[in-house]
Amino acid sequence: MQSPRTTRRIKVLVAKVGLDGHDRGAKVIARALRDAGFEVVYTGLRQTIDQVVAAAIQEDVDIIGINQHEGSHFHIARKLLQKLEESGAGDIPVVMGGSIPLVDVEPLRAMGVKEVFLPGTPIAEIVKRLEEIASERKHLAPRAKG
Amino acid sequence: MSDPSVLIERAKAGDKRALGRLLTLLEELNADNAWILERLSSEGGRAHVVGITGMPGAGKSTLISRLVRAFRDMSYKVAVISIDPTSPISSGSIMGDRLRMQEHATDPGVFIRSVTNRGILGGVSLAALAMIEAFDVMGYDKIIVETVGVGQSETDIMNVADTIVVLTMPGAGDDVQALKAGVFEIGDVYVVNKSDRPDAAKTYEYMLFVAEKEALGRGGSWRPAVVKTSAALGLGIRELAETINRHFSYVLESGEKERRLIARRTHLVRLVAARLLLQSLSEVMEGERERVGKVVRDMRGFYDEAMRIVRLTGKRLVE
Structure with a gap:
């Protein structure tokens, strides 16, 4: 049995929005994050922005990860960040990954996307970055200690 | 937004963000926030x-x-x-x-x-x-x-x-x-x-x-x-x-409802107790690691050692 001292684990929502059906990458990430000790909520394919935000709120996740492969990342990022703000959940950081061109990274960051993972990013690097993002947030809004 | 009393009131008013946050606090139940559950359960x-x-x-x-x-x-x-x-x-x-x-x-x-x-x-x-x-x-x-x-x-x-x-x-x-x-x-x-x-x-x-x-x-x-x-x-x-x-x-x-409610809440208390015990046990085991390590070399007196650990765990809990 594991140590009952409950240091809260980082909870991440992994989702895909819209008609993009390429979920292999999202599943690989979900599994890799689990193996790194994260709690991963996987909502699967073809989610609407509203569904993603509702899931993030009900699950009270630390990070939302959007995986995208069909070029609509700007549209999705804008809608998602707006909906989060409207729902009182603007403090939940959003990261994106998938087939996103290098030139789009800075504009996405400027919009408020916390991090963008380009194709070929080593999983260890993703894990490290997500841990950093989660700890920054916990610093801002401390959770009860277990 | 992280004051539990505020979260409870907002959640009651139908704010799902507040309820989501509240559930996270309950996920990490401890001596300092047990009052949250007490307040909720009373209603x-x-x-x-x-x-x-x-x-x-x-x-x-x-x-x-x-x-x-x-x-x-x-x-x-x-x-x-x-x-x-x-x-x-x-x-x-x-x-x-x-x-x-x-x-x-x-x-x-x-x-x-x-x-x-x-x-x-x-x-x-x-x-x-x-x-x-x-x-x-x-x-x-x-x-x-x-x-x-x-x-x-x-x-x-x-x-x-x-x-x-x-x-x-x-x-x-x-x-x-x-x-x-x-x-x-x-x-x-x-x-x-x-x-x-x-x-x-x-x-x-x-x-x-x-x-x-x-x-x-x-x-x-x-x-x-x-x-x-x-x-x-x-x-x-x-x-x-x-x-x-x-x-x-x-x-x-x-009248089964009443009985099942009592059973559920009794189980909750049992799980809290079990967690405290395990937490204390882990700490004691950590402190006694070297000594236990020696005992298990030939396993002589392992049972007495386990009993000693139990006593230390109890003592630690009482303190």
């Missing part, structure tokens, strides 16, 4: 807690999604607590049951929350028990608890639910299996899911046999019911929802 005890268990692949998540729709059609507010296993290797987990229920995500009368079992055998974690209390106070009429389906040993749900629904499917076991102890002893309602399959009739017969055997061995006037469903096709769902409601009427009228 609760009204909701219908429906435990749903069954082996992996029996269709629990899909069935629950259908059931949520049926209960919503009856104008109930519905909460779902989905318990997923923690990886024993990494302590991480993938909470994927939500996947099949996402159609309800944006329904204002539905709240779905995943929790991990944190490696606790029996599948119903302390966090889930605390969350039941919160959903109850927030006006959720039906609280569906989906537990990790581990087959015959999954009886922990007994201590948690007002109504226990056990899910099986065609080809999942024969009548000898049904005779054996375990989940087939605890159901108030048995469901043969995937009943559109050709071998469903046989499984249904087995389950009728189980229910009959059950009725003989149990007190009370409730005879376990057997319902055929196909969650994928949406068949038998209405009948299942009505059967679950019929059982709740029985639970209320027979």
Whole structure:
């Protein structure tokens, strides 16, 4: 049995929005994050922005990860960040990954996307970055200690 | 936003963000925030807690999604607590049951929350028990608890639910299996899911046999019911929802509700105590690591050593 001292684990929502059906990458990430000790909520394919935000709120996740492969990342990022703000959940950081061109990274960051993972990013690097993002947030809004 | 009293008030007013945050606090129950649960529980005890268990692949998540729709059609507010296993290797987990229920995500009368079992055998974690209390106070009429389906040993749900629904499917076991102890002893309602399959009739017969055997061995006037469903096709769902409601009427009228509430909360106290004990034990073991390491070289006096550890753990707890 594991140590009952409950240091809260980082909870991440992994989702895909819209008609993009390429979920292999999202599943690989979900599994890799689990193996790194994260709690991963996987909502699967073809989610609407509203569904993603509702899931993030009900699950009270630390990070939302959007995986995208069909070029609509700007549209999705804008809608998602707006909906989060409207729902009182603007403090939940959003990261994106998938087939996103290098030139789009800075504009996405400027919009408020916390991090963008380009194709070929080593999983260890993703894990490290997500841990950093989660700890920054916990610093801002401390959770009860277990 | 992180003041629990404020969260409670906002959650009561229907703010889901506040309820989500509150549930996270309850997930990390400790001496400093136990008052939150005390305050919530003092107003609760009204909701219908429906435990749903069954082996992996029996269709629990899909069935629950259908059931949520049926209960919503009856104008109930519905909460779902989905318990997923923690990886024993990494302590991480993938909470994927939500996947099949996402159609309800944006329904204002539905709240779905995943929790991990944190490696606790029996599948119903302390966090889930605390969350039941919160959903109850927030006006959720039906609280569906989906537990990790581990087959015959999954009886922990007994201590948690007002109504226990056990899910099986065609080809999942024969009548000898049904005779054996375990989940087939605890159901108030048995469901043969995937009943559109050709071998469903046989499984249904087995389950009728189980229910009959059950009725003989149990007190009370409730005879376990057997319902055929196909969650994928949406068949038998209405009948299942009505059967679950019929059982709740029985639970209320027979005074069983009070007994089950006490059992659930007693179990919660037991889990808190167990966690404190384990925490203290881990700390003592850590401190005594060297000495224990010497003893186990030839295992002489290992039993006395264990007893010594127990005494130290107790002492540490009392201090």
